[in-house]
Structure formats: C-alpha cells, structure tokens
Amino acid sequence: MNDPLLENGFGDNSHLVLQLKNGxxxxxxxxxxxxxxxxxxxxxxxxxDYQAAEDIFQETWVRVIRNIGSFRGESRFSxxxxxxxxNLSRNMMRQMSRRSFVALDEAAELSEDPDVDADKVILAQKIKKLVASLPVKMREVIVLRYYHDKTDFEIAEITGLPQGTVKSRLHRATQMLRGKIEGTELAVPGAEVE
Structure with missing residues (x-):
C-alpha cells in the first residue's frame, strides 16, 4: 500500500521524517x-548577528521536534x-530593528582555506554588507535564491508568497543591489551588473 505522504514532500527523507515522528x-x-x-x-x-543566529538555530530544531507530527508532506521537509x-528570523529582526543593528564579527567570515585570496574575502564581505543593507523582504528572496539555490517555487513555499511576488521581489532586490554596487568601488567601469 502506497502512503501518499511519502510520495509528496517527504521525498528521500521519508524514513527520517517517520523516525523523527517516532522520536x-x-x-x-x-x-x-x-x-x-x-x-x-x-x-x-x-x-x-551570530548570537541571535545561534538562538534561532536552536529554537528552529526545538520547534521541528515539537511540531514534526504536524508535518504532512505537502511541501518538502527542507x-x-x-x-x-x-519565521523565527523575521521575529528576531523585528526585535533587533528596535535597537541598533549588531554587525557580525568579521573574523567569522574568513575562509578556513588558507589559500583563499584576501581580496576575494574582502569582496565577499562587501557584497554581504550590501545584501544586509537591503530591506528584509528583499533580503529574504536574495539569500534564498543566491546563497541557497532555491527556485522561485521553493522561495514561494518558504516565504508563503505567490510565485509572481517572489519574481518581482527578486527583480527589485537585484535592481537595488545594482544601484548600491554602482555607487561603490565594487562597480566595474563599462560592465553590466547581472
């Protein structure tokens, strides 16, 4: 007998999800x-914020364990x-916006690979700061797309937005980043930002 839940969002994690449900x-x-x-x-x-991220990370797993019984497989487990x-990040950002924004410890950004070019690390840090300067709604879609390779459909599922809204936010966020890059030393004369 086929379990329809296993054919949907559980994907190749079906055995893990069932084991999670069994504790x-x-x-x-x-x-x-x-x-x-x-x-x-x-x-x-x-x-x-590293400390806030650790707290959210832990709370995410607490909620997964507590609420795994409500996962029906209508979307992928991830x-x-x-x-x-x-959702937890959004709540934290609302709290943080009421006080000053705490910057990440730059040392945590350095690559573990000693052969990485320092200029590349610095460039990555500057781009990270530009992304961090985006409004939260724009940052969400950029981070999910470009840092986590999520599709428009997956971003829509994660954020609860219609796919068209995801596409327009990605476009607007890209335009905003383009404008921010053009106003910095990251801009390459005569080059188009994609």
Missing part, C-alpha cells in the same frame, strides 16, 4: 547533520524547516 534520537542527529550547515548559514545571513527558521 528516534538518531534521526534527529541525521537531520541536523544533513541540514544544519545550510540552515545556520541562512539564518545568519538573515539576522546578521522547505518546512526553512519556513520555521524564516
């Missing part, structure tokens, strides 16, 4: 191993996971 601690470890790094990177890019993290 299997090994399944929790496997899911954290599989999604931990990209999830934390997403949260960190959204809130731009989409559901990122939705939880996005």
């Amino acid at each position: 299997d601690p090994e399944a929790i470890n496997q899911v954290v191993d599989r999604y931990g790094k990209p999830l934390f990177a997403f949260i960190l890019r959204m809130v731009e 989409t559901w996971l990122f939705q939880i993290a996005l």
